[in-house]
Amino acid sequence: MRHRVPIFTLSFAMTLGVGASFVFDVPAAAAQDTTKKKRRKEAEIAAVEITPAVAADLQKVATERGLRVEDLTAALKTYLPSGKLDDYIIFSSGGHSGQVFMIGVPSMRLLRSIAVFTPEPWQGYGYGAGQEVLEQGNFGESEVLWGDTHHPALSETGGEYDGQFLFIGDKANARLAVIDLRDMETKQIVKNPLTVSDHGASFVTPDTDYIVEGGQYSTPLGFAYSTVEDYEANYRGMVTLWKFDRKTGRIDPSKSFALELPPYFQDLADAGKKVSDGLIFLNSFCVESVTPGFDIGAVNFEAGCSQRDTDYLHIIDWKKAAQVFAAGGCEMVNGFPVMKMKKAAEEGVLCLAPEPKSPHGVDVTPNGEFIVVAGKLDPHVTVYSNTKIRDAIAKKKFSSSDAYGIPVLDFDAVMEVQVELGLGPLHTQYDNQGYAYTSLFLDSAVARWTLGGEYASKHPEEPWKLVTKTPVQYNIGHLVAAEGDTVSPDGGYLVAMNKWSLDRFFPTGPLLPQNFQLVDIAKSGTTMPVLYDMPIGVGEPHYAQMIKADKLHPWTVYPAVGWNPQTQSPDPNAVKLGEEKVVRDGHNVTVYMTAVRSHFAPDRFELNEGDSVTMHITSQEQSLDATHGFCIGGYNINLSLEPGESATLHFKADKSGVYPFYCTEFCSALHLEMLGYMVVKPSEPAVKVTEASKP
Ligand code: K7E
Ligand code: CUA
Numbered sequence: 161m162r163h164r165v166p167i168f169t170l171s172f173a174m175t176l177g178v179g180a181s182f183v184f185d186v187p188a189a190a191a192q193d194t195t196k197k198k199r200r201k202e203a204e205i206a207a208v209e210i211t212p213a214v215a216a217d218l219q220k221v222a223t224e225r226g227l228r229v230e231d232l233t234a235a236l237k238t239y240l241p242s243g244k245l246d247d248y249i250i251f252s253s254g255g256h257s258g259q260v261f262m263i264g265v266p267s268m269r270l271l272r273s274i275a276v277f278t279p280e281p282w283q284g285y286g287y288g289a290g291q292e293v294l295e296q297g298n299f300g301e302s303e304v305l306w307g308d309t310h311h312p313a314l315s316e317t318g319g320e321y322d323g324q325f326l327f328i329g330d331k332a333n334a335r336l337a338v339i340d341l342r343d344m345e346t347k348q349i350v351k352n353p354l355t356v357s358d359h360g361a362s363f364v365t366p367d368t369d370y371i372v373e374g375g376q377y378s379t380p381l382g383f384a385y386s387t388v389e390d391y392e393a394n395y396r397g398m399v400t401l402w403k404f405d406r407k408t409g410r411i412d413p414s415k416s417f418a419l420e421l422p423p424y425f426q427d428l429a430d431a432g433k434k435v436s437d438g439l440i441f442l443n444s445f446c447v448e449s450v451t452p453g454f455d456i457g458a459v460n461f462e463a464g465c466s467q468r469d470t471d472y473l474h475i476i477d478w479k480k481a482a483q484v485f486a487a488g489g490c491e492m493v494n495g496f497p498v499m500k501m502k503k504a505a506e507e508g509v510l511c512l513a514p515e516p517k518s519p520h521g522v523d524v525t526p527n528g529e530f531i532v533v534a535g536k537l538d539p540h541v542t543v544y545s546n547t548k549i550r551d552a553i554a555k556k557k558f559s560s561s562d563a564y565g566i567p568v569l570d571f572d573a574v575m576e577v578q579v580e581l582g583l584g585p586l587h588t589q590y591d592n593q594g595y596a597y598t599s600l601f602l603d604s605a606v607a608r609w610t611l612g613g614e615y616a617s618k619h620p621e622e623p624w625k626l627v628t629k630t631p632v633q634y635n636i637g638h639l640v641a642a643e644g645d646t647v648s649p650d651g652g653y654l655v656a657m658n659k660w661s662l663d664r665f666f667p668t669g670p671l672l673p674q675n676f677q678l679v680d681i682a683k684s685g686t687t688m689p690v691l692y693d694m695p696i697g698v699g700e701p702h703y704a705q706m707i708k709a710d711k712l713h714p715w716t717v718y719p720a721v722g723w724n725p726q727t728q729s730p731d732p733n734a735v736k737l738g739e740e741k742v743v744r745d746g747h748n749v750t751v752y753m754t755a756v757r758s759h760f761a762p763d764r765f766e767l768n769e770g771d772s773v774t775m776h777i778t779s780q781e782q783s784l785d786a787t788h789g790f791c792i793g794g795y796n797i798n799l800s801l802e803p804g805e806s807a808t809l810h811f812k813a814d815k816s817g818v819y820p821f822y823c824t825e826f827c828s829a830l831h832l833e834m835l836g837y838m839v840v841k842p843s844e845p846a847v848k849v850t851e852a853s854k855p
Contacts (some may be wrong), residue, residue, distance in 0.1 A: 195843045213708060226391025234691040238678060240267040245626055248653060248732050251312050251326055255699030258307035258330055259337065261318035265642070265653050265706060268678055268694040271433040276337045276346045277307025277330050277826050284789065284800035285346070288584045288809040292726070297335050297349035299356075303354060309516075310702040311362050311428075315404075319366040319433040319528075319596045320494035323711035325409065328362025328369050336361045336373055336402060342408055343802075344716050344769055345725055353496040354381045354398050354418055355620040359427045364404075366437055370478060371411065373400040374442050378716040382494030392563070398498070399429070399442055401478060409728070417485045417497040419504050422564045424472060425447055427467075428521050428587075430552040431478075434528030441531050442474040447562075466537060470514035472562065473522065473533060475549060475569070481509045498836040505566050511553060512562060513569040521587035525596070526647050529613055530576060534585035534598055541585055541598055541609075543624070545576040557671035586637060587703075591643035591651035593684050595627065596616030597644075599656065605629040606656055606679060608688055619684060630688040632656040632677050633664050633693070640704040641681065650708070654679040656690075657701055657705035663697050673697040690812075716785075720802030722778050725805060735778040737761075749773050749813075755801055756780040757789045757828040760821070763836030767813040769843040778806040792838060799825060 215520035254289030258278030279286025307330030360374020380553030386394035403415035424444035450464030594615035612623030642650035673695035722734025805853035823834035
């Protein structure tokens with residue numbers, strides 16, 4: 161149900177020559193929450209009266225700026241006056257930037273980026289601090305200083321976002337990161353020990369027991385070598401189940417395991433929920449097992465990969481898999497437990513179902529009953545039924561087994577319906593009105609269509625039918641609706657995450673931004689207008705999730721002065737005011753420093769070239785937004801010291817000279833005075849400029 165909340169009605173009939181009725185649609189679930197009620201109250205108090213004089217003013221602005229009535233409506237639906245807060249927060253993949261973006265909805269304002277896989281100076285991540293986390297993501301001895309972030313996943317409790325943690329996957333390097341939403345900082349990176357790259361990270365099970373990382377490009381597992389000619393014998397796909405420990409806020413690799421899979425290119429995954437809880441659905445493409453190498457005699461890869469009419473949906477019983485793992489049913493590969501696919505099939509952990517044709521997204525409906533698979537090369541989405549899948553598994557309705565002996569369920573036994581939507585369907589989200597929304601990459605459109613089953617009574621249309629398509633600009637990849645992949649989506653807002661922007665913005669050279677478009681999905685039926693364009697000029701985002709803002713409770717200052725964000729507890733090395741000092745032990749020097757507006761103490765320290773230096777710097781601040789930076793030019797050091805934070809850094813004083821250090825955040829009127837000198841005495845005595853040597 162949707163509540164229509166008329167805030168005011170205004171008529172431009174006389175001035176614009178158009179009868180325009182402004183009615184605001186607020187999604188029911190959002191309207192229920194208290195913040196929203198409070199805001200509505202305020203709006204009622206300040207009820208706007210559009211007098212003829214005001215209408216004339218609006219008319220003038222609209223005429224001067226060439227705006228239509230729809231534009232005014234869109235502006236009113238998205239504009240937030242200064243100081244008002246957004247209803248929803250999007251956590252978006254930052255694509256190549258290796259970061260995560262926080263964006264407010266409906267204003268579409270970028271609130272911050274969260275540094276994850278890439279060093280980021282403003283947050284002081286990887287320039288003296290944060291190295292420990294970045295180094296966890298090294299590939300053996302090699303540093304990896306970027307990530308291709310694809311899929312973020314908020315932690316869930318009972319299939320609802322709980323606002324505690326965010327996980328984000330790096331496709332390029334098969335890594336997964338954990339962000340603590342209390343301070344929005346990256347706490348952990350795990351590198352998959354089996355594969356170089358992946359795609360399916362990260363999807364969580366409904367209580368965040370596991371984070372699911374599906375593979376992508378098959379290789380010999382564990383970074384082993386095998387010639388491509390032995391593809392079928394030695395190359396394998398995989399899915400990894402990372403165990404999450406909510407208490408420590410970390411992934412526990414010692415309780416994690418993987419399943420070996422056939423060398424199909426596993427793609428996106430989704431965890432079952434409610435009735436399908438316990439299952440994981442994992443797509444694949446290129447089950448033809450063709451390999452790249454066109455120039456040296458192999459078939460054309462794209463064509464070879466699309467020969468068959470169907471690929472395979474992997475259906476994995478993760479609860480059973482966890483039992484088999486606990487009972488010792490895995491073998492070690494590169495030090496990591498892997499359940500062989502034969503074992504998985506024998507134990508009833510793994511089976512397949514045919515899916516047409518080069519599929520991409522798989523998305524379980526909020527009630528858990530339907531599994532929607534979108535195939536890039538098929539204008540339909542294919543909907544599977546959890547009931548039918550469970551029944552077919554129980555009654556062994558297998559049509560065949562694949563080349564690796566994995567049983568394949570009979571397609572007709574598990575398929576519920578196919579719905580024709582248009583060209584290039586990719587990803588699907590849900591709302592609170594019984595609609596599904598699928599991105600159509602080639603059509604550049606968002607398709608709204610009706611679900612059946614228990615959803616049939618929620619919408620006025622026939623079930624399993626396309627209702628409408630809204631064109632978007634352009635070539636949409638993912639889309640994200642308000643809480644749109646949880647057990648209770650909100651509806652109201654949807655964001656199209658478009659890959660191309662073409663003519664939408666001032667050209668930024670040949671490299672153009674991506675385009676996020678806010679779509680109004682509050683009204684049922686065929687009305688679904690685009691409200692707002694937001695350029696993303698920092699990378700190509702893939703998936704995102706949109707959470708109710710009032711589910712997040714971030715700290716605005718750290719809970720105590722001397723807080724260590726890595727341990728989320730007071731740091732034993734934190735420095736108290738008045739206890740600043742420099743301690744020398746041979747060539748090891750430890751600096752205990754405090755930072756408070758507008759002073760570092762000590763503000764001068766002397767080193768000998770070659771000293772090994774440790775600095776503990778503690779911000780004494782407890783006021784909102786009183787952040788200090790700490791940089792040492794020439795030493796590649798820059799920290800962000802948020803209120804109360806204590807940071808530790810190590811470096812070698814390998815260059816002699818006089819190095820000013822200063823605060824890099826404009827923290828007070830005397831910010832420029834927040835500085836000091838690090839003086840590094842050369843190990844060779846410097847050439848003295850004497851009177852005699854002067855010219
Ligand atoms: Cu379609 Cu990585 Cu989810 Cu890109 S993926 S769009
Ligand atoms: Cu502290 Cu500027």
